[in-house]
Amino acid sequence: MANSIRYVKTIPQNIRHLSTSSARNDAWLSKIFVRKIEPTKESHSRMLSDKEVIYALQTHNYRPDSKRPYLNNVKNIVGWVKTQDQLKDTVDLVGSWTVNVGDQDQALHLWKFTGGFHQIDVFNELTDVNEDYEKLRVEQGKLVRARHLQYLLAFSYWPQILLREPKNIYEIRSYALKPGTMIEWGNNWARAINFRKNNDEAFAGFFSQIGRLYNVHHIWCYENLNTRKETRESAWRSPGWDECVAYTVPLIREMHCRVMVPTEFSPTQ
Known part of the structure; x- marks a missing residue:
């Protein structure tokens, strides 16, 4: 995926002639970069998932x-x-x-x-x-x-699905994306997932093929609701997480989350 997609940084016309020698200016300019995804002949499924x-x-x-x-x-x-x-x-x-x-x-x-x-x-x-x-x-x-x-x-950059025990709670966060933004979503979350591995919370990440299209589901696993709160707050203290959120929020048309508990016959607990 990294070989097929690259970021294009676009700077407004009136800023292009500013000097970039200053570290402060560089930091400020980075805030106005606009990420664009170039057209591709590869399908989303081939670029974002690598398993049959x-x-x-x-x-x-x-x-x-x-x-x-x-x-x-x-x-x-x-x-x-x-x-x-x-x-x-x-x-x-x-x-x-x-x-x-x-x-x-x-x-x-x-x-x-x-x-x-x-x-x-x-x-x-x-x-x-x-x-x-x-x-x-x-x-x-x-x-x-x-x-x-x-x-x-399954997103190829998501950690391998591992069954959990003993009993946990799970959160499924479901996103309806704007058509045409799935590649950009995957490009950003390939980096963002690195901020969410500290407590082994990432259970599964998917994008839809048949059914409701341009749907993404992220499933997270926590010991309890308080652990969920602490884990999510720790992500915001990681430099770079806020930037990933800032780039993905504009791609979303609708989102909702549900907290779930495993059934007694569920392989993952």
């Missing part, structure tokens, strides 16, 4: 009086997947959470498909004809109010 792995993020709004039977239904679906030889070592549940702060009566499930969209096709063909799975799907339909599915790619 697709992640599926399911978002379910379950009925307020149906949380327990709903979670039992999902647990049975996870168990069914594990019994299918065609899906062995290619389809895995990474994390399963219910929302504690944010959208209430909501659950998120993150699946990993090793083998890309081909393996998703295999999964869909199998579930379309399997009677046991169809029964579970019909049962789930009676327990939820709404469902949404996104296919995602």
Whole structure:
């Protein structure tokens, strides 16, 4: 990615003839640099992700009086997947959470498909004809109010996903970006992520391929809410973090966060 993208620094006309010998002037000029991304023939997925792995993020709004039977239904679906030889070592549940702060009566499930969209096709063909799975799907339909599915790619600069234990809380920060800004987002966050590694808080970072487009999801892991507060405050004390935030905020159309707790059958706790 670094070889394909470069920053272009643009200085207003009336400033171009100023001397740059002074360190103070240089520091001031750096504040007005505008970052631009040159056109490229490479797709976003090739430039930002380097793995033939697709992640599926399911978002379910379950009925307020149906949380327990709903979670039992999902647990049975996870168990069914594990019994299918065609899906062995290619389809895995990474994390399963219910929302504690944010959208209430909501659950998120993150699946990993090793083998890309081909393996998703295999999964869909199998579930379309399997009677046991169809029964579970019909049962789930009676327990939820709404469902949404996104296919995602992991950012190549994000740390490798590592399952956590014992039980933690997770924060998913979801961003709807302005169309055409995904490369610039990745370019800035490739630097920004270095400021967020001190407490091993970075769990996963994705951008959407199918579903709601120009969506980014960052998932962070914390011991508790107070640890979250202290960790985020420490990032602001790191020189350079404020600059990364300043460059990425203008790229956002909408954002929201949810604090989640793992289900008892979630592989990551």
